[in-house]
Amino acid sequence: MMTLPRILLAAAALLAPSLATAQPVPEAIRAQGALRVAIEATYPPMAYRDPATNERRGVNVDLVTAIGRELNLPIRWEELAFAQLIPAITTQRVDFSGSAMTDLPSRRERLTFVDVVSTGAQIFTTVAQQRGATQPTDFCGRSISTPRTTNYFPQAQAWSEANCVAAGRPPMRVIGSDGAAASRTDLMAGRADGAILGAEFVVFLAQQNPGTFVVVGEPISRNLSGMAFDKSQTVLRDAVAGALTRLIANGTYGEILRRHGIERQALATITIDAGE
Template identity: 30%
Template sequence: MPDISCARRALRPVPALAVGTVLLTSACGGTSASTSSDSDLPAAVAQSGTLRVGMSPDFPPMEYLDEKTQSIVGVDVKLVNALGRKLGVKVKIVQQSFDQLLNSVQTGRVDIVMSGLSDTAERQKTVDFVDYFASEGRFYTLQSDAGKFTKPADVCGKTLAVSKKTDYYEQVQKYDKQHCAGAGKSAVKLLPTDSGSAARLQLEQGRADVAVQGAENLAYFEKQDAGKYESVLGPLKSTPFGIVVKKGDSKMSGAILKAMKALVKDGTYKKILTGGGMDYAVTTPVLNGTKD
């Protein structure tokens, strides 16, 4: 479990996430030295010595509330703590609902967002991204049904649950055009849900035959409930998660990109991802890497 023992404030999950903050000092959980000077950061952040980070802790294992401590933990929490150390600032996590994240960085409520948010060409119209994680969508089903899905056409005509708030929803539609409806076979019966957890519930209750979610989520569920689910078929096209920065704020995006590259160089970045079983997600940090 990620170590954020310096995070003291208890936050309890509610149906609609309340806004709260958790202050994580840059000295907590590691010895990676700062590589940035004040001139690397926007003046307001350099003067305050604090980086405000928008995060929606409902996306395990990237960010979620620990059941025992009710502290925000996860891969993104570890990464942003390491990022804060490189920048020489404290990290203050601002807990928000997923729907608030983009607007929050656009309006200056937070300095950046780091919450498993995909870099897309559409989103780049209003914000900038420093890509740091190569996410993959995966088909999965109950382990007892895994043998029914061995080739792409096996999804045709089946009911597939997927969160309509994710990029996987659009990817599944493209998959249907390529392998099913667009290839003269029965169309995939899409069952859109409000979240990944809702899609899993549809699968568990027999309303869906198969579902799609990020590989990182499935790895977490396997640890929590071994043998219940099983990934099938090949992964969907990789889509990078990005650290979100206000559009055109080259000072901030430049500082974040420089610090992320430093974490790659000293091995901290790879250690965090591989430690969580996410070797597939290792990538080279880049600004606005998605082009289409």
């Protein structure tokens, strides 16, 4: 009988038969002497500036650094605003983005992704406002704040229709905010009973504010977050995917995610363009 790890490895082999072996890095990138990697360092725990030292830290920072070592290339960081990432990739100002970017079919018109972690819309609240809520359905009839510019806003509305209204419960009242900081403020000020942000960001908030926030059940959606490449850069993409596959095998990938508290979001195998 084939064991679970062997099944996973077999599945990975079907997706990318040779990722476990070293993939060639394009000669043009070898010639430039470094990997030029875009990073948006305002989203902890994936990439952010340590307020005490101003050093760049985070899951994606550590993963890209490990990829560079695996490919025997130093990293040349390009710190950009999130809105600048896709233009920088598609104009080849950078070789790829090391920032957390959701792998969406609409984005794959211009980009191709190496998926790195799972993510999703996570409901959370404060200890004071929990009122016995332990599952997302406990928020049917209650208010939730989430950024209106993200996928979490329509996902929360669709989830409410499917899991509250369709079950005869009152809908979850979804409040669109101007961003993650605004949703957190809505929650802390009592303008909302709860909030929805990315699962990894909620982990970070709980770590930074012990005893303040409570995670409510599992995320109400599942997405894949990945490193983004221009669609023409499939050779480099596969080299990075291969490096990550080897980092899973040698334990480095798991150790990095544990270090930042998001080991529950680990992928068993590295996938390409698998987001929905």
